[in-house]
Amino acid sequence: MQIKANLVFWGYFLILFSAQSAILKISPHIMHIKKQRLLTPGPTPLYPPALRAMMASDIHHRTEDFRNIYKSVLADLKQVMGTSNDVLLFAASGTGAMEASVSNLFSRGDKVIVCSAGKFGERWAEITKAYGLEVNILKSEYGDVVSAERVEAALAAAPDTKGVFVQASETSTGAAHDVRGMARAIAKTPAIFAVDAITGLGTMPLDIDGWSLDVVIGGSQKAFMVPPGVAFLSISPKAWKLAETATLPHYYFDLKKEKKNGDKGESSWTPSTALILALGEALTYVKQIGMANLIENAQMLARATRAAAKELGLELFAAGSPGSSVTAVKAPRGLDSGVIVKEFRSRFGAVIANGQGSMKGQIFRIAHLGYFDFADLFGVIAGLEIILHANGHPVKFGSGVAAVEQVYADAAVAQLAGTR
Numbered sequence: 128m129q130i131k132a133n134l135v136f137w138g139y140f141l142i143l144f145s146a147q148s149a150i151l152k153i154s155p156h157i158m159h160i161k162k163q164r165l166l167t168p169g170p171t172p173l174y175p176p177a178l179r180a181m182m183a184s185d186i187h188h189r190t191e192d193f194r195n196i197y198k199s200v201l202a203d204l205k206q207v208m209g210t211s212n213d214v215l216l217f218a219a220s221g222t223g224a225m226e227a228s229v230s231n232l233f234s235r236g237d238k239v240i241v242c243s244a245g246k247f248g249e250r251w252a253e254i255t256k257a258y259g260l261e262v263n264i265l266k267s268e269y270g271d272v273v274s275a276e277r278v279e280a281a282l283a284a285a286p287d288t289k290g291v292f293v294q295a296s297e298t299s300t301g302a303a304h305d306v307r308g309m310a311r312a313i314a315k316t317p318a319i320f321a322v323d324a325i326t327g328l329g330t331m332p333l334d335i336d337g338w339s340l341d342v343v344i345g346g347s348q349k350a351f352m353v354p355p356g357v358a359f360l361s362i363s364p365k366a367w368k369l370a371e372t373a374t375l376p377h378y379y380f381d382l383k384k385e386k387k388n389g390d391k392g393e394s395s396w397t398p399s400t401a402l403i404l405a406l407g408e409a410l411t412y413v414k415q416i417g418m419a420n421l422i423e424n425a426q427m428l429a430r431a432t433r434a435a436a437k438e439l440g441l442e443l444f445a446a447g448s449p450g451s452s453v454t455a456v457k458a459p460r461g462l463d464s465g466v467i468v469k470e471f472r473s474r475f476g477a478v479i480a481n482g483q484g485s486m487k488g489q490i491f492r493i494a495h496l497g498y499f500d501f502a503d504l505f506g507v508i509a510g511l512e513i514i515l516h517a518n519g520h521p522v523k524f525g526s527g528v529a530a531v532e533q534v535y536a537d538a539a540v541a542q543l544a545g546t547r
């Protein structure tokens with residue numbers, strides 16, 4: 128009996144000790160050079176020629192030179208967004224264009240529907256409430272989505288609804304909404320459809336004109352590969368019509384004024400000249416690649432990330448409708464996702480995203496939007512394997528990376544065979 132108890136004691140000690148040694152075996156200080164890598168879903172990695180273009184910003188915005196640049200940026204945005212609707216831009220982060228779409232198109236007390244499935248859906252709810260709209264919030268749990276059927280039913284129950292708001296890609300959870308299905312239900316009603324596509328543009332197909340998306344919002348620091356500070360939006364004729372009767376107060380974000388000036392190649396206020404130059408360079412690159420291929424790039428990386436997570440025994444957060452802008456992965460049981468985020472920084476100089484709000488500590492997010500490639504992902508997944516291992520979650524080194532390689536190889540073979 129005594130011997131057995133002793134054995135149990137020493138066995139327990141041995142397990143503790145070996146777990147401890149697994150942690151100690153992988154020092155975080157092995158590398159003397161750690162490249163700074165920004166791998167979050169916004170701001171995203173910068174396109175180097177765009178960064179260099181910013182240095183030419185010793186230019187005045189009320190000159191012919193700048194007017195030409197501004198005009199071509201607006202035209203290129205229209206082209207890559209694939210719309211004949213007006214496209215306007217503001218010196219603001221993405222939220223500025225979200226606010227502009229509310230303050231310019233609605234009146235106090237207007238009935239609207241907000242689809243909320245994450246932190247950015249909550250932002251729509253906050254903005255519309257701040258402006259005194261009567262908001263019906265269709266809420267879903269984090270990681271889930273709001274279905275097109277729910278939107279259709281809510282519209283049927285309140286036919287005088289003036290607008291519906293959604294995130295194409297809910298960056299906080301990694302989920303993507305059925306924008307097309309929602310648009311079908313909304314287009315036959317008087318309501319306009321405002322889509323926060325800040326991480327949707329360049330990561331998922333969005334046929335603005337074909338699907339009747341009335342307002343589509345983007346931001347510079349997501350798939351457009353330049354620093355934060357420029358927000359833009361497309362506006363349909365149906366939305367412009369609503370602007371005619373809208374009475375909410377606004378000043379800086381004035382769509383009509385911006386349209387009038389934009390047609391002359393000017394912005395209403397001093398534009399962010401450096402960022403406009405950068406955006407011009409990045410848009411040239413996006414046109415060269417093709418928007419469809421930029422989307423496919425993100426979709427491929429997202430597919431590879433999901434395959435790697437599965438191989439490493441990790442669960443996806445938005446497993447039901449994962450988007451391609453970012454993949455949210457649940458940290459393994461007993462490990463705070465903040466530890467993973469912190470170790471990416473301390474071991475590899477890389478910044479990846481933690482969960483937001485109540486998801487903090489539960490999930491970490493691997494981004495795919497914009498200037499990301501397979502070499503980035505090989506590194507991220509290899510780093511993840513090392514971090515998991517160092518924290519007592521042993522993995523077979525290379526197994527996650529192999530899953531990524533397999534997706535790359537399959538796609539490359541399919542392309543040669545002409546089946547893709």
Ligand SMILES: *Cc1c(COP(=O)(O)O)cnc(C)c1O
Nearest residue numbers: 169220221222247296298325326
């Ligand atoms: C980044 C982002 C925004 C805008 O946030 P800003 O900080 O204002 O740029 C809005 N919606 C979504 C889905 C986003 O990912």
